[in-house]
Amino acid sequence: MNGSRLSATVIMMFALGLHILAEPGPKNDEPGIRNAESGTSFKHIDVFVDSFEKPLAAYQFEILVKEGDARIVGVEGGDHPAFKEAPYYDPEALKSGRIIIAAFHTGKDLPDGRTRVARVHLFVMSKVKPEITVKPLAFATGAGEKFSANVIIASSKGGKE
């Protein structure tokens, strides 16, 4: 887990460094950082799991950048204390547009309904808006019972993708 976090941080810093070097002029355009000339930008997407009335103890889903030239550069945890820490993911996936994200919590304080479980940072390398899809893979309650849940992604501007 520490290795994953460290790799993500190093890659993010490297990408940010490249971005700063590439653009000498002023750059600030929240919520993402955008280079108007090259069209490159940093964005993030928030990932929510809606477990309905079930207490969410474990989740796993896949995120895929289908359209547009974008790379996943980092993954953070979510809002609820159960999923605040950075989730599990394959650091190798940071080089690509496909990543599987998963986490679990063995404590008793578990969220239900709609909960933000992760934030995924993207480096968008063109002006084409990336099309991102999500595939729910596995969800379980605190008793280890598997169930189906919805996974929803929202862009950095707050709107649903």
Add this chain to the structure above:
Amino acid sequence: MHLSLLQLELARTDEAEPEVSQHLEVCEECREEFNRLKRMGELSAALGQPVLDVPEQVHESIHQLGQSAAQRTADRRRFRRWHKVGAVAAILALCGLGIWVSQRNSPAQNVADIDGDGRVDIVDAFVLAKSLQSKSPLKPQWDLNSDGRIDQSDVDIIAQRAVMVKGGET
């Protein structure tokens, strides 16, 4: 080995196998025999009757023999061709089956499937973590890193396997 009279007769009537013609090209003795037979045939045709007074039944039998020999040769060739195709298909099928069985029964994959649902995902890591937390009985094979104890590092191995993009379970 020289050609039989039947093969020579078939060659004369252009019904012989290509191998017979090839043999005639290289074997002088057979070629002479063939030419003699050919001359006899030509003479017979010119005279309008066979040189030798051979009964019609003999001609019929020779013709039938020739046809059945040619049929047998064709059947043998067809069998040999399909035999080769079948052998290659069987080898490929066996290789495929071997790979499938070895991947399906991979011990590392099976032991990581803690909840036994046929796939390795985050729920397996969660179930093992819960078992450790509640001090439930643990199976020795859950010691995935073979360090002699089952602990958080084994849970991490399962979780990392679950999220692996290349060669992972999903």
